[in-house]
Amino acid sequence: MSVDTLKAARVVRRAGAHYDASFMYDVPGPRGRRNIMLGSIVSCLVLGGILAAGLWQFAAHGQLAPDRWAPFTTWPIWRYLLDGLLGTLEAAAVVAVLGGVLGVLLALGRTGRIRPVRWLCTAYIEIARTVPVLLMIYLMLFGLPQLGLTLPRLWQLVIPLTVANAAVFAEIVRAGIASLPRGQQEAALSLGMRRSQAMRYVVLPQAFRNVAPSLITQFVSLLKDTSLGFIVAFTELLYRGQVLASYLHLLIPTYVAVTVIYLVVNGSLTAVAARLQRARGRRGAAADPKTSADG
Template structure:
């Protein structure tokens, strides 16, 4: 059964896509060449400006910021996934008093930018006597924001499991809750694992909002470092490369996980 959400492009559409891809690639290369030429003309490519980043103290400071980024991302993802699973089960509940609040939360929070939630935690909550530690001023809004996205991922995964799986669990004497926990959820979790990793990549990038609350994540560490050594362009290029390596690695992991079911299906067909 096809899983595409749109019609397959025809020959003309594929030609247009190829032309647009080539044109976009050439434009990006031209901009990159222009940027490099401007940097060279202004002395930004001089070896002396990049030499500090060949020393361990610089990298130790940036890696400390990367560790803080990873810690905030992991804790936020764990909380968001746990709350998102509860919301997904609530939206699928037959009880209206569970289904409607869960649906309202997901639909409302998905429309609110994460930055706005950071400002709420940073400025609004302390006025009511709730002044969270610095770490949680970043983690809480990210968890609240991403829980809605994870809820939809889990709900889609649960709905993708054939209804007969639940009926089979009920037929062998399981309760509906046991059938969900023991039969449906394990299958749904495997199916949505690539989407979970992809959402986690977005969450990792959202940790850059830590500069708003002065949390010493990677971007904020780069800002402090650039203010200290005056190497603004060099610092942010190095920070961007670190983000690129980390996010590309996670994206590659998501693609590998996404390809595994198809690989297993081909192996089963051959067996």
């Protein structure tokens, strides 16, 4: 890749930086924002009432007794659960890498010009999105041994999740590519780039930037899907919680602790996605000529 081509790619990307990437939904107006605020307040009140009712029921049945929660004030218990969290993150990371790479290839194939490749990629995406992940896990667990093939527990979980999430990643990336104006690729081609170079150095970087919040949100969903690892006895967070609940005979406190860990991890990732969304909106508003003129 020559230096001139890289410079040309930066020029084209900079020229399209003002494009507003909020293509998945319309920006709400004053009434819409007011309705969203009212809905959020009502939802918080309802959730608060449900939480209060649940705590009252727990207290009525002795679930809030200090001796039932005492084991969770010790480090060994939390270390045992956090080891399961490491297994969850390991499986999610492997699926994210494999599914991300496969998803990009599927998105490029579905948006490409070669008709048979486009048909195959479309068929894969549609089928993978409709087949339940649980069914694919059962096929890995019970079907492959019938053929004399037994995979490690990690891969019994990773392969079905990769098959399913690759299709979702492909659609997210395809939406990011479709969000860009056609002039971006045409400008790159006019500067002497090949189509593959224009896609690699101009289109895909902007597409990834536009859909970064959606990708993080999908990773949050992927983290939750790894809880299916208990089916294949993979050492992940929910499986560790099941073992610990059986050992301590403390079902509710154990699953509350597991829930707290999921809330912290997934809530942090969701906050990152929201921050990226806000930052992207500010950049788009600052670079929009109409907004600047109105200001």
